[in-house]
Amino acid sequence: MNSKKTEKIAFFVLFLATLLIILPVGLVVCIIIQKGFPAMTWQFLTDIPRQGMRAGGIFPALVGTIYIVFGAILFALPIGLGAAIYLSEYTKEHFLNRLIKLAIVNLAGVPSVVYGLFGFAFFVIFFKFGASILSGSLTLAIMILPIIITASREALESVPYSFREVSYSLGASKWQTIRHIVLGNAIPGILTGTILGVGRAAGETAPILFTVAAFYLPQLPKTIFDQAMALPYHLYVISTQVPNVDEKIRYGTALVLLILVFFMNLVAIVIRTQFRKKKKW
Amino acid sequence: MSSKINVNQLNLWYSDFHALKNIQIAIEEKQITAIIGPSGCGKSTLLRVFNRMNDLVEGVRMQGEVFIDGMNILDSKTDLVTLRKRVGMVFQRPNPFPLSIYENVAFGQRIHNHITKNSLDEIVERCLKCVLLWDDLKDKLHKSALHLSLEQKQRLCIARLLAVKPDLLLMDEPCSALDPQSTARIEELMRELKTDYTIIIVTHNMQQAARISDRTAFLLLGELIEHGTTSKIFTNPTKKDTEDYISGRYG
Numbered sequence: 001m002n003s004k005k006t007e008k009i010a011f012f013v014l015f016l017a018t019l020l021i022i023l024p025v026g027l028v029v030c031i032i033i034q035k036g037f038p039a040m041t042w043q044f045l046t047d048i049p050r051q052g053m054r055a056g057g058i059f060p061a062l063v064g065t066i067y068i069v070f071g072a073i074l075f076a077l078p079i080g081l082g083a084a085i086y087l088s089e090y091t092k093e094h095f096l097n098r099l100i101k102l103a104i105v106n107l108a109g110v111p112s113v114v115y116g117l118f119g120f121a122f123f124v125i126f127f128k129f130g131a132s133i134l135s136g137s138l139t140l141a142i143m144i145l146p147i148i149i150t151a152s153r154e155a156l157e158s159v160p161y162s163f164r165e166v167s168y169s170l171g172a173s174k175w176q177t178i179r180h181i182v183l184g185n186a187i188p189g190i191l192t193g194t195i196l197g198v199g200r201a202a203g204e205t206a207p208i209l210f211t212v213a214a215f216y217l218p219q220l221p222k223t224i225f226d227q228a229m230a231l232p233y234h235l236y237v238i239s240t241q242v243p244n245v246d247e248k249i250r251y252g253t254a255l256v257l258l259i260l261v262f263f264m265n266l267v268a269i270v271i272r273t274q275f276r277k278k279k280k281w
Numbered sequence: 282m283s284s285k286i287n288v289n290q291l292n293l294w295y296s297d298f299h300a301l302k303n304i305q306i307a308i309e310e311k312q313i314t315a316i317i318g319p320s321g322c323g324k325s326t327l328l329r330v331f332n333r334m335n336d337l338v339e340g341v342r343m344q345g346e347v348f349i350d351g352m353n354i355l356d357s358k359t360d361l362v363t364l365r366k367r368v369g370m371v372f373q374r375p376n377p378f379p380l381s382i383y384e385n386v387a388f389g390q391r392i393h394n395h396i397t398k399n400s401l402d403e404i405v406e407r408c409l410k411c412v413l414l415w416d417d418l419k420d421k422l423h424k425s426a427l428h429l430s431l432e433q434k435q436r437l438c439i440a441r442l443l444a445v446k447p448d449l450l451l452m453d454e455p456c457s458a459l460d461p462q463s464t465a466r467i468e469e470l471m472r473e474l475k476t477d478y479t480i481i482i483v484t485h486n487m488q489q490a491a492r493i494s495d496r497t498a499f500l501l502l503g504e505l506i507e508h509g510t511t512s513k514i515f516t517n518p519t520k521k522d523t524e525d526y527i528s529g530r531y532g
Contacts, residue, residue, distance in 0.1 A: 092339065162372070162374065162376045163376065163378060163379075165334070165337070165372070165376075166370075166372065166376050166378070166438075167378075167388075168334070168337065168365065169332060169334060169365055169369065169370040169372075170365065170366075170369070170388065170389050170392070170441070170442065170445055171361075171362045171363070171364075171365035171366040171389070171392070171393060171445060172362075172388075172392045173362065173392075176392045180388065180391070180392065181378055184379075184380075185379060
């Protein structure tokens with residue numbers, strides 16, 4: 001075979017492989033929209049589940065997910081950002097620093113069910129928080145920490161060194177430089193990373209399974225020590241644990257979850273593009 | 282010791298590289314001193330000794346004494362914040378912060394003092410007037426500093442520096458990013474600043490050193506070859522190396 005022919009074949013095969021990526025994504029989205037859309041009513045979003053979750057809405061699960069995710073940001077963002085600032089601004093390249101970086105990378109690779117088990121043993125049992133929003137949020141916070149740290153570090157390190165140099169030369173301390181000059185320029189990147197982490201947290205089932213998720217809870221949680229329903233777990237329950245649930249309720253729940261995550265990613269993308277447009281150095 | 286700066290037996294290493302060798306120089310108050318020499322001779326390194334910016338480089342080691350107004354700034358007890366407030370620096374590339382014009386000038390006050398809005402306004406106005414930017418920019422103080430011309434940016438950086446009230450200005454090739462007209466105007470500004478500030482300028486451009494400086498120091502491979510009044514260095518140098526460099530035989 002001549003090189004022209006192999007070139008054509010290579011191009012075709014590579015193109016096909018790329019095309020195949022679109023197919024499952026497109027199918028998933030299409031099927032969920034097609035089957036879930038009929039369930040999309042205002043009542044579905046604002047009503048509690050009724051008749052053993054075979055009718056009614058998903059309001060407690062939606063609110064529960066928002067609570068849990070919000071709690072996770074509350075814990076993960078300050079800790080993650082603090083660690084990122086320390087790692088990228090204060091430490092030099094040495095053994096401990098490399099170990100920490102390795103730990104963060106590995107933390108990102110831990111299967112989510114392991115986080116669930118850890119959260120159960122540590123927060124639910126050891127700290128006696130019980131199955132509660134607090135336990136669930138903390139567990140999810142640990143899971144998204146690596147995402148937030150990695151994104152924040154990239155954002156901090158992309159701020160040109162010359163800005164820091166000038167700031168020091170004007171007599172600013174390291175912390176003043178970070179607070180006044182570096183952070184302001186890194187915030188969009190940090191936010192993007194946080195939102196991506198949150199998007200991931202919102203869709204996870206395993207970490208919340210043992211730590212917070214209630215099978216069925218018709219009223220909203222009142223304190224952070226209450227259990228709550230959550231969308232991903234609710235979807236699992238009505239799909240596998242409760243017989244004879246109408247298909248449109250199941251797909252409707254999936255669609256709401258999908259829209260929630262998609263919306264968060266969209267916000268992250270918008271922030272990032274806005275930032276790129278404004279960046280001038 | 283009437284000089285502003287006295288450098289005594291200064292040696293500096295970057296890890297194994299001996300970058301400054303036995304530097305001995307006195308720098309006079311309210312004059313412009315130019316440091317000239319070919320690339321890599323240690324000009325910028327010497328300049329960065331005076332505000333201890335070399336400290337940010339890993340593996341740097343210094344030996345000797347550098348007195349500014351009689352205080353040895355290489356002493357480990359030296360407060361770098363106080364030192365850098367007194368010894369300001371202008372960099373090669375104009376580098377305003379990605380903030381508004383106003384906030385750029387106000388930065389020094391914001392980090393060093395707790396100050397009222399009114400007096401901050403006054404300081405910003407005074408510093409911008411000093412670098413002749415006030416008339417052009419007074420109506421757009423709250424616009425981003427990143428949209429200014431290069432010359433305006435460099436002037437703004439000088440204004441930002443003056444707001445910290447230094448008495449010594451270090452300039453690291455401040456005109457190398459500018460066109461000839463802008464360069465001439467910045468040089469004019471430097472002559473005006475000389476009445477209130479001691480200025481040390483590192484420059485690649487020998488004509489610039491000849492035009493603006495009162496004294497010139499010639500560095501070669503980390504050694505101070507010759508130091509004296511600019512007219513003497515440029516018309517009647519004592520060392521052969523200096524003469525060769527001045528006449529453009531290398532560099």
